[in-house]
Amino acid sequence: MLDLKFVRENSEKVKAVCTAKGDQADIDGILDADVKRRAILTEVELLKKQRNENSAEVARRKKTGEDASEIIEATQSISAKAKELDHALTEIENIQQELLAKVPNIPHDTVPHGTSAADNVVHSSWGEPKTFSFKPLDHLELNDTLKLFDFPRGAKIAGSGFPVLTGAGARLNRALIQFFLDTHISNGFYEIQPPYFVNAASAYGTGQLPKSQDQMYYSNEDELYAIPTAEVPVTNLHRDELFGESDLPIKYCAYSACFRREAGSYGKDTKGFLRVHQFDKVEMVKFVRAEDSYAELELLREDAERILQALNLPYRVLSLCDADLSFSAAKCYDLEVWAPAEEKWLEVSSVSNFEAFQSRRMNIRYRPNGGDKPQFVHTLNGSGLATARILVAILENYQTDRGTVIVPEVLRQYMGGLEEITA
C-alpha cells in the first residue's frame, strides 16, 4: 500500500504508474474521499472536544454537589451528532482504504519502461544453453521410462495440475529442497517452517488480498487461505511489530508447499510441471532498513543465482519492466533457466524489493538508532527456488542419449549417492 500523503502529493505520478501497469486504480476517488474525510474529521474532532469539556464539567459539578442536568442534556445532542459523523467518517475511511489497497506499487527509477513482458531487459546471463548430439526429450517423454511422476493418478485423486512424485522423482524433489535450505542456511538465512494456511489479514499484508483473491484456495468454513508462497506467512511473522535498528537485517528461508488456483491461465504452459496447482518452493525473505534495500536486492539475487550455478544450469536474469512488474513490487528480477527440449526459458525465481509497500500494510517498523520516530522496514523476497520447474530443467539438461538422467553432483549426497537415474 502506498502512503496516503504520497498519493495526495504525487497524484499525477501515481496515475501514470497505473496507466503503465494497465491498472484501473481509482486515484481521483481516493483524493475525493480524502477531501471529504478530512472535512468530517475536523468537524467531529471539534464536537468531541466540546463533549470532553462538558463531561469534565459534569464530573466537577457532581463532586461539589452542583446540578449538572442542564449540561448533560446539552451534551446529549453533541454526542449524538458526533456519533453520526463518526459513522460517516468510518464509511468514507473504508471506501478510501479499499481504493488505496488496490493501487499498485511505484516502480523504482532503475526499472525499465515497457508495455509488456516482451520489454523486460536481460540483466545478465550465466553459462551456455546446452546443446545435444541427439534430439533431447522433454520431461514428460523422459518420464515415460523413468517413472518419476504420475499426472494421471494425481488428476484421479485430486485434480488436473496436482502432480504425484514417485520413486527417484520424489527423492530428487526432496533432495532439491534439502539442498536449497542447507545452502541458504550456510549463507546466513534462518530457517522457518510456516503454516500452509493463513488468515485474511496475512493475505492482505503481503498484497494477495484484495486483488488476487481468486488465485488462492480458500476454506470458507475456517476463513483460511492456502498459501501461494511461503512469502505470505513468513513476511507476516512480524506483522504489527517494532524492531530496533540493530535487529536488522533479518534473513529468513522457508520451505513450503505452494498452492495456486491459476484461474484465468488455462491453456498456458499446461504441459506437465510447467504450471501446476501445487508445488514445492524454498523462499527467502528479508526485512531491512530503507536505505539498504536496493543493495540487499542485489545480494538476494546473487543468493538465488548461486543455487543455479551450483546445479550448473544455464540461466539468464531479467529486470522486469514496469508493465510486467507485479502489484506489490517496486523492482523485480526474474531468473530463467534454459530448457533445451522445450526450447524456451523457464522462470524459476523472482527476486523482488517491495520497499515499504508490504510493511505499511502489515505495520512492520523499526526504531532508528538515536530514538527517532519508527520507520517502516523494507521487505524483500526471492524464490530460492521452486522445485517444479527446476525438476524440468534438470531432467532436460542432464539427460543422456540412453534416456537416463545424471544426478547433479551437489544433489547426490541427498540421494544416497545416486549418480544416475535409470529406468
Place this chain on the structure above:
RNA sequence: GGAGAGUUGCCGGAGUGGUAACGGAGCGGAUUGCUAAUCCGUCACGGUGAAUAACCGUGCAUAGGUUCGAGUCCUAUACUCUCCGCCA
C-alpha cells in the same frame, strides 16, 4: 467438542464509571570521572500548521452497544493459557 481464566505502550504490570499508576529496556540530556552509578526527559497514530512549534482528536485484543463520560458495564468475535473429552 465442553468448562474456566486471561488479552493494557518496546517489555513487565496496576487500574470495577470521572478521562491510563508504577517498574524495566532503549534513546536523548544533565552530573559525577573509571568498564558504571545517579538525576531529568521520552508511547503511537491522525487532524490543523511553514514547522522536527503549539493546539486538538483517537488508541487499553477486534467490532458494536449503554452513558454527559467506558480500560472499567453489556453483546458478539478472535487469540492465549489451564483442565476434561477425542485424536495424530
